[in-house]
Amino acid sequence: MSHKLQHEIKKKRPFDSQQEEALLNLLRTNELFQNQFIRLFRKYGLTASQYNVLRILRGEGKPLPSLEIADRMIHVVPAITGLIDRLEKARFVKRRRCEEDRRVVYVEITDEAISVLKQIDRPVKQLREKLLGHLTRSELRELIRLLEKARTPLLADPEF
Amino acid sequence: MSHKLQHEIKKKRPFDSQQEEALLNLLRTNELFQNQFIRLFRKYGLTASQYNVLRILRGEGKPLPSLEIADRMIHVVPAITGLIDRLEKARFVKRRRCEEDRRVVYVEITDEAISVLKQIDRPVKQLREKLLGHLTRSELRELIRLLEKARTPLLADPEF
DNA sequence: TATCAATACTTGTCATGTCAAGTATTTTTC
Protein backbone atom coordinates (compact mmCIF):
# COMPACT_ATOMS: atom_id res chain seq x y z
CA MET A 1 0.00 0.00 0.00
CA SER A 2 1.29 3.41 -0.94
CA HIS A 3 1.61 5.97 1.80
CA LYS A 4 1.27 8.89 -0.52
CA LEU A 5 -1.16 11.34 0.94
CA GLN A 6 -3.01 11.73 -2.29
CA HIS A 7 -4.11 8.12 -2.12
CA GLU A 8 -4.59 8.15 1.60
CA ILE A 9 -7.36 10.72 1.48
CA LYS A 10 -8.67 9.64 -1.90
CA LYS A 11 -7.87 12.97 -3.42
CA LYS A 12 -8.84 12.85 -7.06
CA ARG A 13 -6.59 15.52 -8.45
CA PRO A 14 -2.94 16.13 -7.65
CA PHE A 15 -2.16 18.95 -5.26
CA ASP A 16 -2.45 22.53 -6.39
CA SER A 17 1.02 23.17 -5.14
CA GLN A 18 3.88 21.76 -3.18
CA GLN A 19 2.87 24.09 -0.40
CA GLU A 20 -0.58 22.58 -0.18
CA GLU A 21 0.91 19.12 -0.21
CA ALA A 22 3.31 20.00 2.58
CA LEU A 23 0.57 21.55 4.71
CA LEU A 24 -1.73 18.56 4.29
CA ASN A 25 1.12 16.20 5.11
CA LEU A 26 1.85 18.17 8.24
CA LEU A 27 -1.80 18.10 9.26
CA ARG A 28 -2.23 14.42 8.58
CA THR A 29 0.98 13.30 10.25
CA ASN A 30 0.21 15.34 13.32
CA GLU A 31 -3.27 13.87 13.59
CA LEU A 32 -2.10 10.30 13.25
CA PHE A 33 0.62 10.79 15.83
CA GLN A 34 -1.59 12.66 18.24
CA ASN A 35 -4.16 9.89 18.09
CA GLN A 36 -1.54 7.42 19.25
CA PHE A 37 -0.66 9.52 22.25
CA ILE A 38 -4.30 10.18 23.08
CA ARG A 39 -4.97 6.46 23.23
CA LEU A 40 -1.96 5.93 25.45
CA PHE A 41 -2.88 8.70 27.87
CA ARG A 42 -6.46 7.45 28.02
CA LYS A 43 -5.26 4.17 29.51
CA TYR A 44 -4.09 6.19 32.48
CA GLY A 45 -7.21 8.33 32.75
CA LEU A 46 -5.63 11.38 31.17
CA THR A 47 -6.33 13.43 28.09
CA ALA A 48 -3.49 14.91 26.05
CA SER A 49 -4.10 18.39 27.45
CA GLN A 50 -4.17 17.13 30.99
CA TYR A 51 -0.94 15.23 30.42
CA ASN A 52 0.68 18.37 29.09
CA VAL A 53 -0.33 20.42 32.10
CA LEU A 54 1.05 17.77 34.44
CA ARG A 55 4.29 17.52 32.46
CA ILE A 56 4.76 21.26 32.73
CA LEU A 57 4.11 21.23 36.47
CA ARG A 58 6.43 18.32 37.05
CA GLY A 59 9.11 19.88 34.88
CA GLU A 60 8.94 23.12 36.82
CA GLY A 61 9.16 21.40 40.17
CA LYS A 62 7.03 23.98 41.90
CA PRO A 63 3.49 25.42 41.69
CA LEU A 64 2.76 27.72 38.78
CA PRO A 65 0.12 30.42 38.18
CA SER A 66 -2.60 29.53 35.68
CA LEU A 67 -1.41 32.20 33.27
CA GLU A 68 2.06 30.73 33.25
CA ILE A 69 0.61 27.34 32.33
CA ALA A 70 -1.52 28.87 29.60
CA ASP A 71 1.56 30.58 28.19
CA ARG A 72 3.43 27.34 27.84
CA MET A 73 0.54 25.54 26.24
CA ILE A 74 -0.84 26.95 23.03
CA HIS A 75 -4.10 27.61 24.73
CA VAL A 76 -6.15 30.59 25.66
CA VAL A 77 -6.67 31.24 29.35
CA PRO A 78 -10.32 30.20 29.69
CA ALA A 79 -9.44 26.74 28.44
CA ILE A 80 -6.91 26.43 31.23
CA THR A 81 -9.45 27.24 33.91
CA GLY A 82 -11.62 24.33 32.79
CA LEU A 83 -8.65 22.02 32.44
CA ILE A 84 -7.51 22.81 35.97
CA ASP A 85 -11.08 22.34 37.21
CA ARG A 86 -11.17 18.79 35.91
CA LEU A 87 -7.63 17.98 36.99
CA GLU A 88 -8.51 19.19 40.46
CA LYS A 89 -11.65 17.08 40.54
CA ALA A 90 -9.50 14.08 39.60
CA ARG A 91 -7.09 15.01 42.44
CA PHE A 92 -4.17 15.51 40.05
CA VAL A 93 -3.61 19.13 41.04
CA LYS A 94 -4.53 21.54 43.82
CA ARG A 95 -5.29 25.23 43.59
CA ARG A 96 -3.80 27.71 46.04
CA ARG A 97 -4.49 31.39 46.20
CA CYS A 98 -1.36 33.52 46.25
CA GLU A 99 -1.22 35.60 49.43
CA GLU A 100 0.86 38.49 48.05
CA ASP A 101 -1.30 38.96 44.99
CA ARG A 102 -4.74 37.58 45.54
CA ARG A 103 -5.57 37.64 41.82
CA VAL A 104 -3.10 34.85 41.22
CA VAL A 105 -3.99 31.19 41.62
CA TYR A 106 -1.14 28.75 41.98
CA VAL A 107 -1.57 25.27 40.58
CA GLU A 108 0.31 22.49 42.33
CA ILE A 109 0.77 18.93 41.13
CA THR A 110 -0.14 16.16 43.60
CA ASP A 111 1.93 13.11 44.50
CA GLU A 112 -0.77 11.01 42.93
CA ALA A 113 -0.21 12.73 39.59
CA ILE A 114 3.56 12.42 39.91
CA SER A 115 3.11 8.71 40.39
CA VAL A 116 0.88 8.34 37.35
CA LEU A 117 3.34 10.36 35.23
CA LYS A 118 6.10 8.07 36.35
CA GLN A 119 4.13 5.08 35.08
CA ILE A 120 3.55 6.80 31.76
CA ASP A 121 7.15 7.85 31.15
CA ARG A 122 8.32 4.56 29.72
CA PRO A 123 5.33 3.90 27.44
CA VAL A 124 5.64 7.45 26.11
CA LYS A 125 9.27 6.92 25.29
CA GLN A 126 8.42 3.62 23.61
CA LEU A 127 5.70 5.25 21.57
CA ARG A 128 8.08 7.94 20.39
CA GLU A 129 10.48 5.22 19.36
CA LYS A 130 7.67 3.37 17.59
CA LEU A 131 6.59 6.47 15.69
CA LEU A 132 9.97 7.87 14.73
CA GLY A 133 12.43 5.05 15.31
CA HIS A 134 12.68 4.33 11.61
CA LEU A 135 14.05 7.79 10.84
CA THR A 136 17.79 8.21 10.98
CA ARG A 137 19.42 10.77 13.23
CA SER A 138 20.17 13.00 10.29
CA GLU A 139 16.62 12.72 8.99
CA LEU A 140 15.28 13.73 12.39
CA ARG A 141 17.71 16.62 12.49
CA GLU A 142 16.57 17.74 9.05
CA LEU A 143 12.90 17.41 9.96
CA ILE A 144 13.43 19.53 13.06
CA ARG A 145 15.34 22.10 11.05
CA LEU A 146 12.65 22.35 8.40
CA LEU A 147 9.84 22.65 10.95
CA GLU A 148 11.74 25.35 12.82
CA LYS A 149 12.42 27.18 9.61
CA ALA A 150 8.76 26.90 8.68
CA ARG A 151 7.73 28.62 11.91
CA THR A 152 10.28 31.43 11.67
CA PRO A 153 8.14 34.09 9.97
CA LEU A 154 5.24 33.42 12.35
CA LEU A 155 7.43 34.04 15.35
CA ALA A 156 9.34 37.00 13.99
CA ASP A 157 6.34 38.97 12.79
CA PRO A 158 3.88 40.10 15.46
CA GLU A 159 1.53 41.00 12.62
CA PHE A 160 0.84 37.32 12.13
CA MET B 1 14.62 36.24 18.78
CA SER B 2 15.46 32.60 18.51
CA HIS B 3 12.85 30.32 17.09
CA LYS B 4 14.18 27.28 18.83
CA LEU B 5 11.33 25.37 20.37
CA GLN B 6 13.13 24.98 23.65
CA HIS B 7 13.03 28.73 24.16
CA GLU B 8 9.60 29.11 22.67
CA ILE B 9 7.96 27.00 25.34
CA LYS B 10 10.39 27.95 28.08
CA LYS B 11 11.53 24.40 28.49
CA LYS B 12 14.15 24.34 31.19
CA ARG B 13 16.03 21.23 30.24
CA PRO B 14 17.02 20.13 26.76
CA PHE B 15 14.91 17.49 25.13
CA ASP B 16 15.15 13.90 26.27
CA SER B 17 15.72 12.84 22.71
CA GLN B 18 15.71 14.00 19.15
CA GLN B 19 12.48 12.10 18.76
CA GLU B 20 10.79 14.14 21.44
CA GLU B 21 12.11 17.32 19.90
CA ALA B 22 10.80 16.33 16.49
CA LEU B 23 7.38 15.42 17.85
CA LEU B 24 7.03 18.68 19.77
CA ASN B 25 8.14 20.63 16.71
CA LEU B 26 5.53 18.86 14.64
CA LEU B 27 2.85 19.60 17.20
CA ARG B 28 3.78 23.23 17.59
CA THR B 29 4.15 23.97 13.90
CA ASN B 30 0.84 22.35 13.14
CA GLU B 31 -0.93 24.34 15.81
CA LEU B 32 0.52 27.66 14.70
CA PHE B 33 -0.38 26.98 11.09
CA GLN B 34 -3.85 25.70 11.88
CA ASN B 35 -4.58 28.82 13.89
CA GLN B 36 -3.84 30.94 10.84
CA PHE B 37 -6.28 29.00 8.72
CA ILE B 38 -8.92 28.99 11.44
CA ARG B 39 -8.79 32.78 11.59
CA LEU B 40 -9.08 33.02 7.83
CA PHE B 41 -12.05 30.68 7.60
CA ARG B 42 -13.77 32.49 10.44
CA LYS B 43 -13.90 35.65 8.34
CA TYR B 44 -16.17 33.75 6.00
CA GLY B 45 -18.30 32.19 8.74
CA LEU B 46 -16.68 28.79 8.47
CA THR B 47 -14.74 26.60 10.85
CA ALA B 48 -11.84 24.48 9.64
CA SER B 49 -13.92 21.30 9.77
CA GLN B 50 -16.75 22.90 7.89
CA TYR B 51 -14.34 24.16 5.25
CA ASN B 52 -12.94 20.66 4.88
CA VAL B 53 -16.36 19.12 4.38
CA LEU B 54 -17.22 21.70 1.74
CA ARG B 55 -13.87 21.19 -0.01
CA ILE B 56 -14.51 17.47 -0.17
CA LEU B 57 -18.00 17.97 -1.55
CA ARG B 58 -16.85 20.48 -4.13
CA GLY B 59 -13.94 18.27 -5.12
CA GLU B 60 -16.22 15.32 -5.64
CA GLY B 61 -18.67 17.29 -7.72
CA LYS B 62 -21.66 15.28 -6.55
CA PRO B 63 -23.48 14.46 -3.28
CA LEU B 64 -21.75 12.04 -0.92
CA PRO B 65 -23.05 9.80 1.88
CA SER B 66 -22.13 10.89 5.40
CA LEU B 67 -19.97 7.83 5.90
CA GLU B 68 -17.95 8.67 2.83
CA ILE B 69 -17.30 12.16 4.19
CA ALA B 70 -16.33 10.76 7.57
CA ASP B 71 -13.89 8.41 5.85
CA ARG B 72 -12.09 11.23 4.11
CA MET B 73 -11.85 13.33 7.22
CA ILE B 74 -10.12 11.77 10.19
CA HIS B 75 -13.34 11.92 12.12
CA VAL B 76 -15.68 9.45 13.68
CA VAL B 77 -19.20 9.32 12.32
CA PRO B 78 -21.08 11.08 15.14
CA ALA B 79 -18.91 14.14 14.65
CA ILE B 80 -19.97 14.27 11.01
CA THR B 81 -23.64 14.18 11.89
CA GLY B 82 -23.23 17.30 14.02
CA LEU B 83 -21.06 19.00 11.42
CA ILE B 84 -23.64 18.39 8.72
CA ASP B 85 -26.38 19.58 11.07
CA ARG B 86 -24.69 22.94 11.48
CA LEU B 87 -23.73 23.23 7.81
CA GLU B 88 -27.33 22.52 6.91
CA LYS B 89 -28.59 25.15 9.32
CA ALA B 90 -26.21 27.62 7.67
CA ARG B 91 -27.58 26.57 4.25
CA PHE B 92 -24.18 25.35 3.05
CA VAL B 93 -25.37 21.79 2.43
CA LYS B 94 -28.61 19.86 2.01
CA ARG B 95 -29.44 16.34 3.15
CA ARG B 96 -31.21 13.90 0.85
CA ARG B 97 -32.34 10.43 1.74
CA CYS B 98 -31.17 7.80 -0.74
CA GLU B 99 -34.15 6.08 -2.35
CA GLU B 100 -32.47 2.74 -3.10
CA ASP B 101 -31.06 2.33 0.41
CA ARG B 102 -32.99 4.38 2.87
CA ARG B 103 -30.29 4.10 5.54
CA VAL B 104 -28.03 6.33 3.48
CA VAL B 105 -28.15 10.11 3.68
CA TYR B 106 -26.62 12.04 0.81
CA VAL B 107 -25.01 15.38 1.56
CA GLU B 108 -25.09 17.94 -1.23
CA ILE B 109 -23.25 21.24 -1.36
CA THR B 110 -25.31 24.35 -2.13
CA ASP B 111 -24.53 27.06 -4.67
CA GLU B 112 -24.18 29.44 -1.77
CA ALA B 113 -21.35 27.34 -0.35
CA ILE B 114 -19.69 27.03 -3.75
CA SER B 115 -19.72 30.80 -3.99
CA VAL B 116 -18.16 31.25 -0.54
CA LEU B 117 -15.49 28.65 -1.33
CA LYS B 118 -14.68 30.53 -4.48
CA GLN B 119 -14.09 33.68 -2.45
CA ILE B 120 -11.84 31.80 -0.05
CA ASP B 121 -9.69 30.13 -2.70
CA ARG B 122 -7.37 33.03 -3.26
CA PRO B 123 -6.82 33.99 0.42
CA VAL B 124 -6.10 30.34 1.18
CA LYS B 125 -3.50 30.21 -1.52
CA GLN B 126 -1.98 33.45 -0.25
CA LEU B 127 -1.87 32.12 3.28
CA ARG B 128 -0.08 28.98 2.12
CA GLU B 129 2.42 31.21 0.37
CA LYS B 130 2.80 33.33 3.50
CA LEU B 131 3.38 30.28 5.69
CA LEU B 132 5.69 28.30 3.43
CA GLY B 133 6.87 30.73 0.81
CA HIS B 134 10.26 31.09 2.43
CA LEU B 135 11.06 27.40 1.98
CA THR B 136 12.77 26.43 -1.24
CA ARG B 137 11.28 23.85 -3.54
CA SER B 138 13.81 21.29 -2.46
CA GLU B 139 13.18 22.02 1.20
CA LEU B 140 9.46 21.52 0.67
CA ARG B 141 10.14 18.31 -1.19
CA GLU B 142 12.32 17.09 1.66
CA LEU B 143 9.75 18.06 4.28
CA ILE B 144 7.05 16.17 2.40
CA ARG B 145 9.31 13.15 2.06
CA LEU B 146 10.18 13.09 5.74
CA LEU B 147 6.56 13.46 6.84
CA GLU B 148 5.50 10.69 4.48
CA LYS B 149 8.29 8.49 5.73
CA ALA B 150 7.28 9.25 9.31
CA ARG B 151 3.75 7.98 8.65
CA THR B 152 4.82 4.82 6.84
CA PRO B 153 4.77 2.38 9.78
CA LEU B 154 1.38 3.67 10.95
CA LEU B 155 -0.16 2.99 7.59
CA ALA B 156 1.51 -0.33 6.92
CA ASP B 157 0.73 -1.92 10.27
CA PRO B 158 -2.97 -2.45 11.05
CA GLU B 159 -1.91 -3.16 14.63
CA PHE B 160 -1.27 0.51 15.12
C1' DT C 1 -6.29 59.87 46.90
C1' DA C 2 -9.93 58.86 43.73
C1' DT C 3 -10.33 56.95 39.46
C1' DC C 4 -8.92 54.43 35.50
C1' DA C 5 -6.23 50.89 33.38
C1' DA C 6 -4.10 46.53 33.70
C1' DT C 7 -3.86 41.88 35.38
C1' DA C 8 -5.42 37.21 36.51
C1' DC C 9 -8.79 34.62 36.35
C1' DT C 10 -13.82 32.80 35.91
C1' DT C 11 -18.12 32.10 33.56
C1' DG C 12 -21.12 31.34 29.65
C1' DT C 13 -21.94 30.12 24.89
C1' DC C 14 -20.84 27.58 20.93
C1' DA C 15 -18.34 24.15 17.72
C1' DT C 16 -16.06 19.93 17.61
C1' DG C 17 -14.35 15.34 18.99
C1' DT C 18 -14.84 11.04 21.65
C1' DC C 19 -17.51 7.04 23.23
C1' DA C 20 -21.74 4.47 24.27
C1' DA C 21 -26.41 3.52 23.01
C1' DG C 22 -30.30 3.65 20.19
C1' DT C 23 -33.05 3.54 15.57
C1' DA C 24 -34.04 2.32 11.00
C1' DT C 25 -33.10 -0.41 7.18
C1' DT C 26 -30.86 -3.86 4.62
C1' DT C 27 -28.49 -8.36 4.21
C1' DT C 28 -27.43 -13.01 5.86
C1' DT C 29 -28.32 -17.26 7.67
C1' DC C 30 -30.46 -21.10 9.25
Place this chain on the structure above:
DNA sequence: GAAAAATACTTGACATGACAAGTATTGATA
Protein backbone atom coordinates in the same frame (compact mmCIF):
# COMPACT_ATOMS: atom_id res chain seq x y z
C1' DG D 1 -39.16 -16.61 5.47
C1' DA D 2 -38.26 -15.20 10.31
C1' DA D 3 -34.49 -14.16 13.41
C1' DA D 4 -29.78 -12.48 13.72
C1' DA D 5 -26.11 -9.62 12.06
C1' DA D 6 -24.48 -5.75 9.62
C1' DT D 7 -24.85 -1.05 8.02
C1' DA D 8 -25.69 3.93 8.21
C1' DC D 9 -26.76 7.08 10.84
C1' DT D 10 -28.58 9.78 15.10
C1' DT D 11 -28.65 11.03 19.90
C1' DG D 12 -26.79 11.99 24.42
C1' DA D 13 -23.10 12.86 27.74
C1' DC D 14 -18.76 14.83 28.37
C1' DA D 15 -13.90 17.07 27.50
C1' DT D 16 -11.74 20.62 25.08
C1' DG D 17 -10.92 24.88 22.42
C1' DA D 18 -12.38 29.51 20.97
C1' DC D 19 -14.38 34.07 21.99
C1' DA D 20 -16.86 37.56 24.74
C1' DA D 21 -17.98 39.43 28.93
C1' DG D 22 -17.69 39.71 33.94
C1' DT D 23 -15.22 39.88 38.71
C1' DA D 24 -11.67 40.77 41.88
C1' DT D 25 -7.45 42.78 42.83
C1' DT D 26 -3.50 45.63 42.04
C1' DG D 27 -0.95 49.36 39.85
C1' DA D 28 -0.64 53.86 37.65
C1' DT D 29 -2.07 58.53 37.05
C1' DA D 30 -3.88 62.87 37.50
